[in-house]
Amino acid sequence: MNHAESLAQYQAFKQQGLKLDMSRGKPAPEQLDLSLPLLDAVDGYKAADGTDTRNYGGAVGLPEARALFAEILDLPAAQVVVDGNSSLALMHDSIVFGLLYGVPGGSKPWGQQGQITFLCPVPGYDRHFAICEALGIKMINIPMSDAGPDMDLVEQLVKDDASIKGMWCVPKYSNPGGVVYSDEVVARLAAMQTAAPDFRIIWDDAYRVHHLSTEHVLVANLVDACAKAGNADRALVFASTSKITLAGAGLAALASSPANIAAWTRAVSTRTIGSDKVNQLRHVRFLKNKAGVEALMEKHRLILKPKFDVVLEQFEALLGGIEGVSWTYPKGGYFIDLLTPAGKARRTVELAKEAGITLTPAGAAFPYGKDPQDRHIRIAPSFPSLPEIKEAARGISLALRVAIGE
Numbered sequence: 001m002n003h004a005e006s007l008a009q010y011q012a013f014k015q016q017g018l019k020l021d022m023s024r025g026k027p028a029p030e031q032l033d034l035s036l037p038l039l040d041a042v043d044g045y046k047a048a049d050g051t052d053t054r055n056y057g058g059a060v061g062l063p064e065a066r067a068l069f070a071e072i073l074d075l076p077a078a079q080v081v082v083d084g085n086s087s088l089a090l091m092h093d094s095i096v097f098g099l100l101y102g103v104p105g106g107s108k109p110w111g112q113q114g115q116i117t118f119l120c121p122v123p124g125y126d127r128h129f130a131i132c133e134a135l136g137i138k139m140i141n142i143p144m145s146d147a148g149p150d151m152d153l154v155e156q157l158v159k160d161d162a163s164i165k166g167m168w169c170v171p172k173y174s175n176p177g178g179v180v181y182s183d184e185v186v187a188r189l190a191a192m193q194t195a196a197p198d199f200r201i202i203w204d205d206a207y208r209v210h211h212l213s214t215e216h217v218l219v220a221n222l223v224d225a226c227a228k229a230g231n232a233d234r235a236l237v238f239a240s241t242s243k244i245t246l247a248g249a250g251l252a253a254l255a256s257s258p259a260n261i262a263a264w265t266r267a268v269s270t271r272t273i274g275s276d277k278v279n280q281l282r283h284v285r286f287l288k289n290k291a292g293v294e295a296l297m298e299k300h301r302l303i304l305k306p307k308f309d310v311v312l313e314q315f316e317a318l319l320g321g322i323e324g325v326s327w328t329y330p331k332g333g334y335f336i337d338l339l340t341p342a343g344k345a346r347r348t349v350e351l352a353k354e355a356g357i358t359l360t361p362a363g364a365a366f367p368y369g370k371d372p373q374d375r376h377i378r379i380a381p382s383f384p385s386l387p388e389i390k391e392a393a394r395g396i397s398l399a400l401r402v403a404i405g406e
């Protein structure tokens with residue numbers, strides 16, 4: 001197809017008057033339907049230890065909810081807190097607590113140490129970067145490979161610069177690149193020397209059980225690796241059931257060393273008299289255990305996989321062989337990262353919008369919304385129906401072909 005033909009097809013596509021929002025990785029209604037039994041899952045309100053879940057109390061979560069996440073995260077329940085409905089909120093609060101009160105091992109709150117910095121593997125999750133931006137934390141881009149962040153660069157930066165207090169990591173099926181951190185990367189993150197004694201890795205395990213293939217990829221246990229390397233307090237692990245049960249009405253968890261959990265528990269007791277234990281109890285009754293979670297995730301996979309496949313098929317048919325264009329083949333998670341030739345991502349997103357397809361803004365996967373090469377477009381195939389997603393992938397491909405020809 002030459003430029004004139006691409007343009008003609010794009011114009012015809014536009015005439016359809018399609019309206020599709022693919023800007024966020026939201027579960028589709030039929031995925032949410034899988035968890036409808038959750039609404040009736042409460043048979044009584046007493047937890048296993050006799051706690052009346054209807055009343056105040058229990059800021060670290062019900063024992064059985066902590067045990068459920070402990071099994072999923074492969075850590076002791078005593079090192080797991082279940083709180084609220086959003087892991088992002090727990091990440092936000094962990095950083096705010098670090099700024100206000102400091103973290104174990106530090107001499108002063110982060111907020112009293114001048115300008116502090118977080119390392120940001122890119123492309124990454126825009127809401128992580130939004131937290132840093134809102135809280136005045138400087139961000140440094142770290143390039144990603146297929147095995148995780150560029151560890152030579154990370155080690156070199158953290159060794160000399162005590163203002164670097166944190167690093168964002170999505171270790172499995174990363175948003176948006178689908179990257180899985182290798183065992184070597186995990187070991188190096190755990191063992192590296194940091195100038196800051198109060199350095200933390202924000203280990204956002206958002207896609208831990210969200211496989212798209214039948215191969216269930218494993219990532220090494222960072223909390224254990226840090227403990228073995230003599231840096232027990234380095235890792236803060238986060239997870240939620242937002243894309244297991246109900247997005248926005250699920251459970252969120254934080255797991256870490258005993259010292260970090262104690263510090264969290266102290267700090268959080270000023271902001272709540274206890275979280276929603278009724279929701280925790282019904283989640284435990286519905287999900288039961290790790291095997292129950294895995295069985296449910298297989299049902300999600302069967303809904304999601306065809307949507308990813310249809311996008312990949314359209315890309316192969318319409319974009320295959322074009323110089324500078326490539327895309328990821330994720331084994332899990334919620335995104336495909338589409339790479340355009342340099343300087344074409346923003347324009348492609350614009351042309352897609354004109355054709356009725358709303359995408360995540362180009363650049364969103366980078367700190368300050370700036371993709372230095374303007375190459376990445378995050379594709380979120382989960383929400384639209386299969387016929388819609390096929391059309392959308394065709395429209396995006398045509399938009400990119402037009403952008404390249406301009």
Ligand code: PMP
Nearest residue numbers: 086087088125170175206240242
């Ligand atoms: N982390 C990552 C990497 C995500 O992609 C998302 C959702 N898009 C979240 C966290 C949000 O999780 P939660 O709903 O638990 O706040």
